[in-house]
Amino acid sequence: xxxxxxxxxxxxxxxxxxxxxxxxxxxxxxxxxxxxxxxxxxxxxxxxxxxxxxxxxxxxxxxxxxxxxxxxxxxxxxxxxxxxxxxxxxxxxxxxxxxxxxxxxxxxxxxxxxxxxxxxxxxxxxxxxxxxxxxxxxxxxxxxxxxxxxxxxxxxxxxxxxxxxxxxxxxxxxxxxx
Amino acid sequence: xxxxxxxxxxxxxxxxxxxxxxxxxxxxxxxxxxxxxxxxxxxxxxxxxxxxxxxxxxxxxxxxxxxxxxxxxxxxxxxxxxxxxxxxxxxxxxxxxxxxxxxxxxxxxxxxxxxxxxxxxxxxxxxxxxxxxxxxxxxxxxxxxxxxxxxxxxxxxxxxxxxxxxxxxxxxxxxxxxxxxxxxxxxxxxxxxxxxxxxxxxxxxxxxxxxxxxxxxxxxxxxxxxxxxxxxxxxxxxxxxxxxxxxxxxxxxxxxxxxxxxxxxxxxxxxxxxxxxxxxxxx
Numbered sequence: 054x055x056x057x058x059x060x061x062x063x064x065x066x067x068x069x070x071x072x073x074x075x076x077x078x079x080x081x082x083x084x085x086x087x088x089x090x091x092x093x094x095x096x097x098x099x100x101x102x103x104x105x106x107x108x109x110x111x112x113x114x115x116x117x118x119x120x121x122x123x124x125x126x127x128x129x130x131x132x133x134x135x136x137x138x139x140x141x142x143x144x145x146x147x148x149x150x151x152x153x154x155x156x157x158x159x160x161x162x163x164x165x166x167x168x169x170x171x172x173x174x175x176x177x178x179x180x181x182x183x184x185x186x187x188x189x190x191x192x193x194x195x196x197x198x199x200x201x202x203x204x205x206x207x208x209x210x211x212x213x214x215x216x217x218x219x220x221x222x223x224x225x226x227x228x229x230x231x
Numbered sequence: 232x233x234x235x236x237x238x239x240x241x242x243x244x245x246x247x248x249x250x251x252x253x254x255x256x257x258x259x260x261x262x263x264x265x266x267x268x269x270x271x272x273x274x275x276x277x278x279x280x281x282x283x284x285x286x287x288x289x290x291x292x293x294x295x296x297x298x299x300x301x302x303x304x305x306x307x308x309x310x311x312x313x314x315x316x317x318x319x320x321x322x323x324x325x326x327x328x329x330x331x332x333x334x335x336x337x338x339x340x341x342x343x344x345x346x347x348x349x350x351x352x353x354x355x356x357x358x359x360x361x362x363x364x365x366x367x368x369x370x371x372x373x374x375x376x377x378x379x380x381x382x383x384x385x386x387x388x389x390x391x392x393x394x395x396x397x398x399x400x401x402x403x404x405x406x407x408x409x410x411x412x413x414x415x416x417x418x419x420x421x422x423x424x425x426x427x428x429x430x431x432x433x434x435x436x437x438x439x440x441x442x443x444x445x446x447x448x449x450x451x452x453x454x455x456x457x458x459x460x461x462x463x464x465x466x467x468x469x470x471x472x473x474x475x476x477x478x479x480x481x482x483x484x485x486x487x488x489x490x491x492x493x494x495x496x497x498x499x500x501x502x503x504x505x506x507x508x509x510x511x512x513x514x
Contacts, residue, residue: 069394110391122390132392139385142378149377150370165370178414185414208384209391217380225376 057084058092058099061116071115071206113206140176147173148182152204152216156186156197174198182207276328277317279310288335295342302343311336416461416485416492419501420478423465440473445480453490453505461492461501 064080065072077089093116097109110119120128129135140148147170150162162170177183182204188194205212217225278287283304284294294300314332318324453459461481468474481503484490491504 110393117393119391119393122387125390125392128392139389145378145381145385146374149374149381152381153373153377154370165374167371207388208381209388210384217377222373222376225380226372 057081057088058096061089061092062096065109065116065118068115068117071111071113071117073115076115110209111211112209113202114212140180140182141173143168143170144173144176148177148200148204151177151183151198152200152213155199156189157199158189158191158195158197160195162198276325277314277332279313281305281310288332288339292335292339295339302339302346305339305343307336307340307343415501416482419462420465423462423474424471426466440476442476442480442483445473445476446484449477449480449484450489450505453503457504459503461503464503 060081061077064077068076074086074089078084078086081089093109097111100108106121106124107118108121110117146166147162150165150170151157154161154165159170159174162174174183178185178198180203181201183198184201186197186199189197200213204210205215210216276287279285279291284291284300288310291300291305295302295305314336318329449459449464452464465474465477468477481490481492484503485492489505493502493504
């Protein structure tokens with residue numbers, strides 16, 4: 054079992070993009086999915102508990118090693134990044150609208166936000182947080198937008214299921230109102 | 232977009248009576264409208280005057296939504312024409328008010344077109360175009376909350392790093408390259424187009440360029456050079472037309488999977504490689 058864990062560690066280490074379960078199964082063709090998941094879990098807890106600077110993170114539909122947040126400053130110094138650019142409030146709103154209503158047209162996003170969102174959508178497309186997924190079968194055949202894998206990775210989400218659900222949103226809204 | 236509030240059906244209806252001169256060029260009040268001469272069009276906005284309805288447009292829209300008036304009986308073309316005449320005669324217009332009028336008129340036209348369209352089944356109540364559009368403030372509230380949640384996650388993510396962040400220039404050709412989307416290609420193309428358009432051009436005679444010839448040329452160039460810089464190559468074309476043809480050839484080649492278009496993550500230029508034959512997965 055430890056051997057399997059070590060193999061997985063090697064595979065994830067060498068992968069730049071999050072390594073998907075499918076890819077792992079492809080490499081380890083005689084190992085069951087259950088065993089892989091179990092080994093991943095053990096690897097994750099082990100790394101988390103160790104004083105080492107790397108942790109295993111499930112994000113963007115796969116697994117990837119990331120630095121722990123305590124090491125933010127030195128890492129940024131190495132990368133010569135002052136601070137990570139953040140999305141503008143407008144872009145974030147447009148992105149939220151896409152995330153919850155996808156696939157969605159620009160008109161719909163405009164109707165939800167009540168303001169023109171052309172620029173925000175353009176920014177999001179440029180940053181590859183959303184993509185064009187086709188055209189809507191409606192007058193004018195408007196373009197449809199949806200979120201990308203990069204969107205998930207950017208926010209550390211494993212899948213769209215990780216976004217807060219209806220009930221959770223309601224709760225947050227109520228808390229905010231009282 | 233400001234949403235117009237309409238009074239509830241049950242509530243007291245405070246709606247202006249249809250009255251007063253409908254057009255600024257009309258003299259005095261009409262017989263049936265009592266004592267309204269003081270209402271000047273400037274203050275009151277444009278009014279509609281039809282046999283079946285007289286008054287402001289928002290009232291008409293309201294009554295249609297409440298199904299008090301059948302939209303089939305409202306000649307929208309006539310309203311539009313008279314409204315345009317009215318606009319032409321005005322020296323000053325109040326943009327806010329006219330924009331609102333346009334919005335309402337567009338809504339009316341939409342409703343009428345939907346009602347007039349032949350349908351196989353009768354309109355279901357919940358898709359009745361006369362129905363008030365669903366209020367999207369709820370959606371917006373939700374979007375605001377989600378934005379806040381995502382902002383927290385963004386904050387959290389901004390302190391942890393993964394290896395992709397380290398993008399040293401790559402010696403190996405295939406490692407760490409991403410295949411580009413159509414969006415990237417198009418963007419590069421438009422950058423190039425803009426540059427080309429700006430450059431002075433002297434065209435003496437037009438050259439006939441066929442897609443087949445250009446494709447051959449590109450493949451040959453790829454075979455000798457190994458790869459092409461997408462932008463550079465298009466840029467080097469003599470004319471805009473030739474660049475266009477080259478662009479389409481490249482698209483064709485990518486679609487036929489004879490070449491791969493790849494973008495190095497650090498740089499924004501797109502490179503095109505010939506696929507090793509037989510065309511298989513070589514990533």
